Amino acid sequence: MDINNTLNEVLVKLFRNINTIEEKAVREGEHRDITMNDMHVMEAIGLETAKNMTSVARTLEVTTGTLTIAVNSLVKKGYVDRSRSEEDRRVVLISLSEKGRKAFLAHRKFHEDMIDAVVAELTEEEQRVLEKALIKLHAFFRETY
């Protein structure tokens, strides 16, 4: 019962705060003109080869219309490059510009630091247990909801 309370409390607070905090981290960094949403879009585009709109929209679970608006803004701000595919001229290819890559990597570093801070306090054994627990949780959520 006690652990349930702690879990509930921590989870609730974490969830409520995590977006705000991450947003702040993004805004206080070198690239202040990107929103958290922009960052999610950039993460979905990734560092690899250019992706088309539909696949990125599917990753983000938003409509392509929504993604078009986000990409318009990212292109205007210089974080994303957009071009037509030559093979299929319906397709629009998007990829991170140099600036976009830099922002992406800075954000990834923030995430890594966060994980390091958490893991630093745990023994190897505990780390393994935590990993197992989280994977279980994730599976549980996917199955149940």
Next chain:
Amino acid sequence: MDINNTLNEVLVKLFRNINTIEEKAVREGEHRDITMNDMHVMEAIGLETAKNMTSVARTLEVTTGTLTIAVNSLVKKGYVDRSRSEEDRRVVLISLSEKGRKAFLAHRKFHEDMIDAVVAELTEEEQRVLEKALIKLHAFFRETY
């Protein structure tokens, strides 16, 4: 290094999923006309005595202007009662209506059920480690930002 990657990935996905799930739970419940944001406002108002706009806005970390708009909608939908304070006529007092209380309690129950279901999936050791990790994560955020 590998375990860190897994942790990061699972944590990110978990957080993203839980938000979606919670939103769905709210929308599919008895009170379908409330948004997740509405629910947060109601949680900040709480079941106790009426609160003024400024204190609730501070709890939510939004401006009073933002809160005014949210409360307008909640009053219109019948979840929140709004009245002027008699002692200080600048102050607006807000509290949950009966309908608001019902929605609040239903949401709380959802949370409790979710946590119960999650904890049931884990061994005692996993529970202990998870709790420790989450508290550490929360501390990281509080300290860093």
Next chain:
DNA sequence: AAAAAATAGTTTGAACGTCAAATAATTTGA
């Protein structure tokens, strides 16, 4: 090959959430 259907993206209109700055009403304090 022409017509129909499918696919990929964009645009539009509406709703919500947010802020900063301007405004209005009231209370406090010098």
Next chain:
DNA sequence: TCAAATTATTTGACGTTCAAACTATTTTTT
């Protein structure tokens, strides 16, 4: 008393989201 502070609302702007209408292109059917 009257200037300053406090409390809340309004306004204007921007960001996020969706569904539905639309455009352009490719694929399939007849």
